[in-house]
Amino acid sequence: MQSLLWSSVASLLVVSTLPAQTKTxxxxxxxxxxxxxxxxxxxxxxxxxxxxxxxxxALDKGAxxxxxxxxxxxxxxxxxxxxxxxxxxxxxxxxxxTSEWDTYRWGSVEAPDKVPSLLDSAGTFPKDxxxxxxxxxxxxxxxxxxxxxxxxxxxxxxxxxxxxxMGSLFTTPELMATYVKVAREYRLPFLALRGDPRSPPQASLxxxxxxxxxxxxxxxxxxxxxxxxxxxxxxADLKPxxxxxxxxxxxxDSELQAVTVNHEPYGSxxxxxxxxxxxxxxxxxxxxxxxxxxxxxxxxxKLAQRP
Amino acid sequence: MQSLLWSSVASLLVVSTLPAQTKTxxxxxxxxxxxxxxxxxxxxxxxxxxxxxxxxxALDKGAxxxxxxxxxxxxxxxxxxxxxxxxxxxxxxxxxxTSEWDTYRWGSVEAPDKVPSLLDSAGTFPKDxxxxxxxxxxxxxxxxxxxxxxxxxxxxxxxxxxxxxMGSLFTTPELMATYVKVAREYRLPFLALRGDPRSPPQASLxxxxxxxxxxxxxxxxxxxxxxxxxxxxxxADLKPxxxxxxxxxxxxDSELQAVTVNHEPYGSxxxxxxxxxxxxxxxxxxxxxxxxxxxxxxxxxKLAQRP
Numbered sequence: 132m133q134s135l136l137w138s139s140v141a142s143l144l145v146v147s148t149l150p151a152q153t154k155t156x157x158x159x160x161x162x163x164x165x166x167x168x169x170x171x172x173x174x175x176x177x178x179x180x181x182x183x184x185x186x187x188x189a190l191d192k193g194a195x196x197x198x199x200x201x202x203x204x205x206x207x208x209x210x211x212x213x214x215x216x217x218x219x220x221x222x223x224x225x226x227x228x229t230s231e232w233d234t235y236r237w238g239s240v241e242a243p244d245k246v247p248s249l250l251d252s253a254g255t256f257p258k259d260x261x262x263x264x265x266x267x268x269x270x271x272x273x274x275x276x277x278x279x280x281x282x283x284x285x286x287x288x289x290x291x292x293x294x295x296x297m298g299s300l301f302t303t304p305e306l307m308a309t310y311v312k313v314a315r316e317y318r319l320p321f322l323a324l325r326g327d328p329r330s331p332p333q334a335s336l337x338x339x340x341x342x343x344x345x346x347x348x349x350x351x352x353x354x355x356x357x358x359x360x361x362x363x364x365x366x367a368d369l370k371p372x373x374x375x376x377x378x379x380x381x382x383x384d385s386e387l388q389a390v391t392v393n394h395e396p397y398g399s400x401x402x403x404x405x406x407x408x409x410x411x412x413x414x415x416x417x418x419x420x421x422x423x424x425x426x427x428x429x430x431x432x433k434l435a436q437r438p
Numbered sequence: 439m440q441s442l443l444w445s446s447v448a449s450l451l452v453v454s455t456l457p458a459q460t461k462t463x464x465x466x467x468x469x470x471x472x473x474x475x476x477x478x479x480x481x482x483x484x485x486x487x488x489x490x491x492x493x494x495x496a497l498d499k500g501a502x503x504x505x506x507x508x509x510x511x512x513x514x515x516x517x518x519x520x521x522x523x524x525x526x527x528x529x530x531x532x533x534x535x536t537s538e539w540d541t542y543r544w545g546s547v548e549a550p551d552k553v554p555s556l557l558d559s560a561g562t563f564p565k566d567x568x569x570x571x572x573x574x575x576x577x578x579x580x581x582x583x584x585x586x587x588x589x590x591x592x593x594x595x596x597x598x599x600x601x602x603x604m605g606s607l608f609t610t611p612e613l614m615a616t617y618v619k620v621a622r623e624y625r626l627p628f629l630a631l632r633g634d635p636r637s638p639p640q641a642s643l644x645x646x647x648x649x650x651x652x653x654x655x656x657x658x659x660x661x662x663x664x665x666x667x668x669x670x671x672x673x674a675d676l677k678p679x680x681x682x683x684x685x686x687x688x689x690x691d692s693e694l695q696a697v698t699v700n701h702e703p704y705g706s707x708x709x710x711x712x713x714x715x716x717x718x719x720x721x722x723x724x725x726x727x728x729x730x731x732x733x734x735x736x737x738x739x740k741l742a743q744r745p
Contacts, residue, residue, distance in 0.1 A: 180696040181541075206513030209541040210564070234485075234516040242549030251591055255515070286560055348466070386693035389487040389516070 156341060158425065165371040168426045169196075169418070171409065173380045174225055174294070176200035177207045180385035185380040186407045187213055194410045195207050195378065196425045199225035199294055202279040203237045203256075211286035219366040221318075221427040223292035224283055226310070228263045228299040230256035233391070235390045241425050243276035246271040264302035272300070273309045280317060292428035294322035311336075320428055320435040322375065341431045344372030349405070351396045358404045359413065366417040373379045373426070387407045443740035463648060463680045466741050472678040473682045475733045476503075476725070478716065480687045481532055482508035482603070484514045488694035488706070491711045492687040494520055495581065497527050501717045502685065503732045506532035506601050509586040510563075512556045518593035528734040530599035530626075531584045531590055533617070535570045535606040537563035542697045548585035553578040571609035573737045577609070580616045587624060599735035618643075627735060627742040629682065648738045651679030656712070666720060673724040680733070687713040 157166040173186045173195045183206055189195045200210045200222055214222050228249060230236045236255040239246045243254055248268040250356035251257055257266075283290055293314045295301060300310040320341040336342060353361045365376065381387045381402030391398035408414050418425070464473040478495045481503045490513055496502040507517045507529055521529050535556060537543045543562040546553045550561055555575040558564055564573075590597055600621045602608060607617040621628035627648040643649060661666045670685065688694045688709030698705035715721050725732070 180693050182577065184692070184696075205544070206542060208560075209542040212541045233520045235513060237512070237516040242551060244549060253515075282561065382692075384692060385491070385689075386487050386691070389491075 135434045145383055149262070150168045156431070156434070157371070157424075160430055162424060167369045167371055167421065167423050168373045169423050170368065170373075170375040170428065170431075172194040172294075172375050172377050173196070173198040173409075174377055175226070175379060176204070176222065177204045177210045177238050179256070179381065179387050179390045180206055180209065181302050181322070181384050181390075182206075182379075182381040182402065183213070184210050185382050185402065189380055189409055190217070192410060193425075194415075195380070196427050197221040197223065197291070199223040200288065201227045202283050203227050203240050205237070207282075208286065211283075211288050214288045219269075219429075221429050222288060222292050223294060223428055224279060224288075224290045225294055225296045226279055226300060227296040228256055228267060228272065228275065229258060231258045231297065231394075232390055239278070240277050240282050241271075241275045242304070246275050249275055258301040258351055260297045260302055263299040264306070266301075267306065267307050269305045272306055273313060276300075276310065276313055280313070289316075289398075290319060291432050292318075292320045292322070310397050318435065320431045339435060341373070341435055344383050345370065347374060347375040347376040349378075349401075355400075355404070359408045359411065362408050362414060363417050364425060364438065366414070369421060369423060378405045378409055380409065382406070439621050442664075444728045450731075457586055460645070463738070463741070464678070464731075467737055469731060474730050475680045476559070476676065476683040476730045477617060477680075477733055477735065477738075478502040478504070479601075479682050479684050480532075481601075482686060483529065483532070484509070484511045484517045484699045486688065486694050487513055487516065487674055488697075489513075489688040489709065490516050490520070492689050492709065496687055496713065496716055497524070499717060501722075502687070503713075503734045504528040504530065504598070506599070507531040507590070507595065508534045508603055510534050510547050513546070513587075515593065518590075519540050520593050520614060521595045521661050522735040525596070526736075527688060528598050529595060530601060530735055531586060531597045532593075532601055532603045533586055533607060534603040535563055535574060535579065535582065536565060536567055536604045537642060538565050538701075540603065540700050547589050548578075548582045553582050558688050567604045567606040567609055570606040571613070573681065574606075574613065575614050576612045576616050579613055583607075583617065583620055585661045587620070598739050599627045599629070600624075609648075621646055625739075627738045627744065646742060648680070648742055650682050652677065652681040654683040656685075656708075662707075662711070666715045668716065669715050669721060670724050673721070673730060676730060685712045685716055687716065689713070707722055 155164050156231065157168055158164050159202055175182055175199045176186050177197050186198050200207065202224060214220060216370060238250055240257045243250055249256060250273050257263060287300060295310065300306045323342050324346060325342045325344055347365045349361055367395060379397055379402045381399055382402035383399040387399035444669040462471050464475055465471050480496060482489055483493055483505050484507045497505060508529060521527060545557055545562045549690050550557055555573055555578050556563060564570060570620045601627055602617065617628060630647065630649050631653060633653055634651045652671045656668055686709045688706055690710035694706035694709065
């Protein structure tokens with residue numbers, strides 16, 4: 132499921148078509164122009180308690196610098212309680228239009244009769260972001276992502292950024308434009324990649340937008356017994372600019388095994404491996420040795436909100 | 439939370455004001471008139487995977503004869519998959535109007551703007567059935583319980599009966615009347631207690647309705663180290679007639695500990711104890727020694743549906 136997204140994301144990291152900004156993000160944050168800035172970002176908060184405990188622990192330890200939450204999923208109120216107790220935790224919204232697992236499904240935050248093009252006959256989101264691309268009406272997508280933002284706010288979450296679960300909002304120019312429009316209205320920075328051909332016309336991205344130079348993500352092609360090596364090499368190879376490393380944390384326990392049943396990629400053992408590498412001394416040392424500067428979306432949010 | 443319900447349920451088991459039926463339920467099922475009929479019923483399917491695996495295991499072993507599912511809760515689709523794979527499993531709907539835990543909350547199946555009197559400002563059901571009694575409009579309750587039934591049917595669940603989580607639908611005559619009306623419309627038997635003063639006027643219960651003579655439930659007053667003794671004594675003391683023993687099964691694991699955080703009664707250790715007693719050889723032997731006949735709601739459903 133997610134692998135489709137990630138491989139397509141990975142293919143987008145090469146071309147840079149956006150005109151050079153007068154100042155780099157690093158300079159705008161007060162760092163040397165050629166700094167290696169890295170957001171270590173944990174996806175999928177709220178999908179399961181197992182994911183929440185692993186991610187909260189990594190946030191508490193500073194092992195990840197940021198995370199984002201899936202508002203329509205069952206443990207949203209646990210994340211809201213954490214967010215209220217940890218107002219400095221960097222938590223954004225992982226806007227969600229898919230429900231990818233077999234026996235553990237969710238649907239819209241908005242009333243189903245207001246977003247019928249987003250739901251299947253059982254009232255749940257489709258499993259695949261390609262279905263979203265093919266069938267979701269942009270107006271209903273806008274309603275749903277606004278409802279997710281408003282529900283997060285009502286629960287006391289103060290999001291630092293927006294991104295998109297399984298990249299559903301990056302699948303067509305119309306959905307990407309909807310996402311950018313809503314993000315700007317809420318004055319929130321949003322995950323966007325420099326040179327992404329699916330982005331809205333480049334003219335519509337301004338110097339005030341925060342655009343990532345690269346994304347790093349472990350895909351299904353990474354050998355399971357070389358997990359740590361994959362991440363250590365990614366850090367050694369890091370280029371100057373703003374990179375987001377997207378990780379999926381969890382515990383390989385009975386809950387998460389049941390959530391991810393029949394799915395090895397991005398499953399419970401996968402998430403436990405990610406957790407172990409992110410909290411390992413070797414990974415921490417690699418960040419230090421390679422002069423990596425960890426940043427949060429909250430810092431980037433301040434840039435995005437500056438008039 | 440639930441303790442309020444159960445103590446109030448327990449207080450209702452004494453008085454019998456319904457006119458004696460011409461035939462007992464036992465006779466209508468083909469047993470001697472003075473048989474001891476027992477439904478062993480596991481509540482709260484779908485609230486957590488931990489509850490589902492323990493309950494599925496007990497159903498598969500015949501350790502419980504029936505169970506009911508909370509349609510608005512996160513694991514509903516796992517229960518639907520089980521129900522479809524086990525068409526003979528006796529699964530009813532545990533109609534739900536409360537969301538009693540601290541950091542794991544749910545709301546209505548019906549669109550929130552159609553059932554505003556059922557939801558708090560965060561869009562979730564209240565924690566306490568007394569709030570339901572005080573604020574829920576019967577018309578909106580009817581909408582919501584119909585939506586729960588329709589969603590279960592859409593997911594492929596063929597319910598054998600209806601009951602009410604935390605007894606919310608037993609808190610006022612108006613809500614009880616709504617519940618009875620909807621149950622009859624769907625031709626489903628429903629949990630009702632002989633002599634319950636909160637029931638609709640007794641004249642409205644007919645000979646065709648299945649009315650329990652007693653309910654057995656472990657309440658907070660049961661010493662935690664005398665769990666098995668409580669249930670063995672209940673079986674030894676069982677009287678002729680139709681009794682439902684309501685149990686709460688689960689595993690004392692990290693998921694269920696998180697769901698039930700801050701609540702010892704009906705918490706994860708409680709549910710593990712219930713599971714252990716129900717699947718124990720001593721309990722099985724007590725049923726046999728006391729000539730208890732286990733029945734299902736499906737058998738009772740046939741009586742209720744007979745013209």
